[in-house]
Amino acid sequence: MHSHELVQQLDIVAAEHLAAHLPTHVVEQLPAQGITVFTVADDASDTAEFSARYGFGLEDCANTIVIRYKKEGAEHYAALVSLGSLRLDINGAVKAALGAQRLSFARREAAVEHSGMEFGGITAFGLPAGWRILVDAAVMQRTQIVMGAGVRAAKLLLAPEVLRQWPRCEVASLTLPTE
Numbered sequence: 001m002h003s004h005e006l007v008q009q010l011d012i013v014a015a016e017h018l019a020a021h022l023p024t025h026v027v028e029q030l031p032a033q034g035i036t037v038f039t040v041a042d043d044a045s046d047t048a049e050f051s052a053r054y055g056f057g058l059e060d061c062a063n064t065i066v067i068r069y070k071k072e073g074a075e076h077y078a079a080l081v082s083l084g085s086l087r088l089d090i091n092g093a094v095k096a097a098l099g100a101q102r103l104s105f106a107r108r109e110a111a112v113e114h115s116g117m118e119f120g121g122i123t124a125f126g127l128p129a130g131w132r133i134l135v136d137a138a139v140m141q142r143t144q145i146v147m148g149a150g151v152r153a154a155k156l157l158l159a160p161e162v163l164r165q166w167p168r169c170e171v172a173s174l175t176l177p178t179e
Helices: 003-009 015-021 026-031 047-054 090-097 108-115 137-141 160-165
Strands: 011-013 035-039 061-071 074-083 104-107 132-135 145-148 154-158 169-172
Touching: 003 047, 011 015, 015 035, 015 108, 047 061, 061 090, 061 108, 074 090, 074 108, 074 137, 090 104, 132 137, 137 160, 137 169, 154 160, 160 169
Parallel strands: 061 145, 074 132, 132 169
Antiparallel strands: 011 035, 035 154, 061 074, 061 104, 145 154
16 A cells, blocks of 8 residues: 555544644644644554554654653653654663663653643654653654654654754654664
8 A cells, every 4th residue: 555545544634623633732833734633543543553453564653752861860851752663772872862860761640741642642742841852863764654643543644854844853863773
């Protein structure tokens, strides 16, 4: 199946209806151009199930993961965007990129509370201003990616270039080499 055939099968949300589907703070931060929002069945929101149901490869599904870390005695949050097909190098590359002394995956409740988004649907857009948003370099090598939209019932389809042009995005190598 070609990507244009895939797009025709998706239930696309028109720009004027975004507010009815996505959290307001996500809609406010979405770049005006280059992003297609589409709805998904709630039971197909998780990456593997979504990939199987909608025909996008895991290598085109980007997950946004919330990390809690300590730096200079203070606690911070950051978001990491990486492909579903790769493993994050948490204690190496991620720690170094953030300059963190200690880091861990944020607790589910904390990730939801601080992001104002649904767990399993967290996206890079609409996160608190103080958070760093690191995007794995491998994401940038894809033609298009699918990522969360703030809720489990929708996804964003975009070219990685949209992230590169977004001022909050920092590109870094964050994943382990594949075997």
